[in-house]
Amino acid sequence: MTTQAPQCPFHGNSETRSVDAESVRGSSDQARTTASHDAADYPVADWVDVAELASDPYPTYARLRAESPIAWVPQLNKFLVTNYAGCHTVEQDQEIFSANVSGSTMTRAVGARPMLRKDDPEHSADRAPVNPVLRPKSIKEVWGPVFERNAETYLEKFAEIGPREADLNRDYAAPVASQNLIDLLGLKDVSVDQVRRWSHDFIAGMGxxxxxxxxxxRCDSSTEEADRLLEELIPYYRQNPDASMVSAFANSGLPTSNVTANIKLTISGGINEPQHMVTNMVWALSNHHEQRAQVLADPALWASVFDEAVRWQSPIGMYPRETTRETVLEGVRIPAGAGIGVVVASANHDAAHFGGSAADFDIHRPKRPHLAFGSGVHLCAGHWAAKTSIGQVAVPLAYKRFPGLRVDERRNESWDGWVFRGLTSLPVTWN
Known part of the structure; x- marks a missing residue:
């Protein structure tokens, strides 16, 4: 496997570089002073190499879990929490571990503080309008046929490119994810490439x-384009409501600044994870021939493939929190105002929770809860949409159309990132 320099956060190329930069900055001035405290108060992992994290973070995660699952990492100005128990505890206590981190460039990028940087009750108020849109019944009945139509459209284009030139990320995963998001949001008169550019530029601004x-x-230019569109769409959907997310936000009674910030947040993040799950699933099955054969013989296994792939190679690797007061986590004292990195990709490989084979891909693994979609009040609102659009539609239909679909070992693939991680290039072929 060939790797390249960090590239993407919620998505491709320039995004990961931007979000990884945010992690290096740290959460606040208070967090930056943490390193000056007596190191004996808590473990310090000054050996962590950020470049190695971007190339392949899992060896670093394994060492951190073994030596100090809650450790101050000076290079990142954060405490990294890398075991399952610690990450789960952080997610369940927003009073101590706040999502409202200081100094975030996210607010600057999207024009206001979005729900991702809020705790309850503000978070719940912003999220409530779109919960009905993203419930399983709505996803299945309203959006399932849309996802299927989009997959079929891009499989036709994929077939035209052919098995010698096709790149699964570029030619299928990315455009399908972008079109699904356009439809789910209810955007009008925009192209797949335009929305992907907005997503890239917002992410670059956030980092x-x-x-x-x-x-x-770049960020401001894309913000202006998106805001001009939303200036038309919000009043339109107030007069003509439908099942889309923009319609739900437009009729929520929330301030317009909240609505537009949360829509731009969704554009930022709503492409990358579904996109990377397409490539992750195909890559995993291509490298596990026996399990691939079992899935192709029994389509009922597709749900397990999605769930195991999102655990094994989590597209969201880490997200920030900040302590509101001094606390003790898993026996480690953490000061008030400290930046926390909740490393869910590492937690999802924790043998203490998943057993000794936690680092392996196994679609027959006994069911245990994972953290790929977060947990607690910040559980990803779009997880049912992702499971349906990718796990039940995009990938199964790709194998139905091309049963011989597999990684093309004659060409190089590339992985990037650790805060957000995925395949930025996956050449594939088929018989």
Missing amino acids: NVLDDQSIWD
Whole structure:
């Protein structure tokens, strides 16, 4: 496998570089002073190499879980929490571990503080309008046929490219994920490429910790385009409501700034994870021939393939929290105002929770809860949409159309990132 420099966060190329930069910055001035405290108060993992994390984070995660699952990492200005128990505890206690982290560039990028940077009750108020849109019944009955139509459309284009040139990420996963998001949001008169560009530019802005004006120019330009569209769509959907997310937000009674910030947040993040799950599933099955044969013989196993792939190679690797007061987590004292990195990708490989084969891909693994979609009040609102659009539609239909679909070992693949991680290039072929 060939790897390249970090590239993407919620998605492809420039995004991961941006979000990884945010993690290096740290959460707040208070967090930056944490390193000056007596190191004997808590484990310090000063050996962590950020470049190695971006290339392949899992060896670093394994060492952290073994030596110090809650450790201060000076290079990141954060405490990294890498075991399942610690990550689960953080997710269940928003009073101590707040999502409202200080100094976030996310607010600057999307124009206001979105729900991802809020705790309850503000978080729940922003999220409530779209909960009905994203419930399993709505996803199955309203959006399932849309997802299937989109998959069939891009499988036709994929077939035209052919088995010698096709790249699963570029030619299928990315456009399908983008079109699904366009439809689910209810955006009008926009192209797949335009929405992907917005997503990339918003993410770059969220990670613009060095205050690069060229990045802000890109972000601001895309923000202006998106805001002009929303200025038309919000009043339109107030008069013509439908089942889309923008319609739900438009009729929620929330301030317009909340609505537009949360829509831009959704554009930022709603492409990357579904996109990477398409490639992750195909990559996993291509490298586990016996399990691949079992799935192709028994389509009922597709749900297990999705769930195991999202645990095994989690597209969201880490997200930030900040302590509101001094606390003790898994026996480690953490100061008030400290930045926390909740490393769910590591937690999902914790043998203490998943057993000794936690690092292996196994669709027959005994069912245990994982953290790929988060937990607690911040459980990903779109997880049912992802399971349906990718696990039940996009990937199964790809194998139905191309039963011989597999990684093309004659060409190089590339993985990038650790805060957000995925295949940015996956050449594939078929018989």
